[in-house]
Amino acid sequence: MSLDFDVFVVDPKPIPSAVPGFEEAVGPATWPPSTSTLIRDDGDALLVDCLITAQEGRELAAWVKSHDCELRFVYITHPHADHLLGLPEILAAFPNAQPVALAESIPAMQEQISPGYLQIWSGFFPDQLTGNPVAPAPLTGTSIPFGRSAATVIPVGTSDTGHSTVVHVPGLSLIVSGDVVYNRTHMWLYKSTPDSRASWARALDAVAALEADTLIAGHRNPLAPDDDARRQIDESRRYLADFETALEHSSTPAELIDRMSTAYPELANPYTLWFAAFDLLGTRT
Numbered sequence: 001m002s003l004d005f006d007v008f009v010v011d012p013k014p015i016p017s018a019v020p021g022f023e024e025a026v027g028p029a030t031w032p033p034s035t036s037t038l039i040r041d042d043g044d045a046l047l048v049d050c051l052i053t054a055q056e057g058r059e060l061a062a063w064v065k066s067h068d069c070e071l072r073f074v075y076i077t078h079p080h081a082d083h084l085l086g087l088p089e090i091l092a093a094f095p096n097a098q099p100v101a102l103a104e105s106i107p108a109m110q111e112q113i114s115p116g117y118l119q120i121w122s123g124f125f126p127d128q129l130t131g132n133p134v135a136p137a138p139l140t141g142t143s144i145p146f147g148r149s150a151a152t153v154i155p156v157g158t159s160d161t162g163h164s165t166v167v168h169v170p171g172l173s174l175i176v177s178g179d180v181v182y183n184r185t186h187m188w189l190y191k192s193t194p195d196s197r198a199s200w201a202r203a204l205d206a207v208a209a210l211e212a213d214t215l216i217a218g219h220r221n222p223l224a225p226d227d228d229a230r231r232q233i234d235e236s237r238r239y240l241a242d243f244e245t246a247l248e249h250s251s252t253p254a255e256l257i258d259r260m261s262t263a264y265p266e267l268a269n270p271y272t273l274w275f276a277a278f279d280l281l282g283t284r285t
């Protein structure tokens with residue numbers, strides 16, 4: 001069996017709205033569409049990221065089973081629960097798989113699965129999360145071997161959170177980007193700062209330098225035209241720059257939302273934009 005990959009896709013899912021006026025203006029609040037990527041070679045496999053609810057973790061495990069491979073590693077790209085909390089369901093189905101992540105990201109992952117953070121995440125997904133979260137172990141080096149191939153982990157610093165990484169599979173000219181690159185989906189800028197946004201732009205430069213053809217974003221609009229790496233990197237760069245300009249010219253959440261919604265009417269999950277706008281510009285209307 002030669003080197004290949006496949007993508008598990010989860011549609012946007014309803015969450016309670018925490019921003020005033022969203023449901024009236026737009027509709028039900030949702031969590032962004034999400035992906036998990038399986039890369040196989042010679043009967044072995046690597047799974048990159050594993051979603052958030054227990055149910056989607058179980059569905060992902062069943063999907064991996066259907067691919068008839070030995071799951072060797074589960075790699076988590078960055079310390080956000082929506083890429084991590086499905087892990088116990090994967091390990092229940094594949095007890096021999098090794099969950100790994102960049103060593104520097106592990107403390108933040110431990111924090112994500114602490115009781116305090118789990119309570120926050122349960123607010124988004126009441127009664128849907130695992131009661132037994134686990135954190136990955138530190139990856140030794142930056143190479144993850146499977147079959148006769150290997151994937152390389154590229155640390156890129158802060159994107160939508162600290163210690164972000166992407167996974168590069170040169171044999172497929174493929175990048176699995178976690179949250180460093182988004183595909184036609186509003187980018188997570190809640191709690192962002194001028195410094196974090198500048199760092200994210202540099203992270204995009206680092207991904208572009210890999211010159212891959214295909215990129216699977218952690219958050220991918222089901223209506224996105226393709227998985228072209230250059231298009232997604234360029235669009236993510238432009239979104240960050242436009243957000244910076246729109247933020248500079250806005251003094252209320254409504255102004256920022258209006259500017260970005262006008263510029264990006266088709267992007268998935270506008271709730272992400274509203275959530276950031278109310279965080280960055282207070283509750284002024």
Ligand SMILES: [Zn+2]
Binds near residue numbers: 080082179218219
């Ligand atoms: Zn995410």
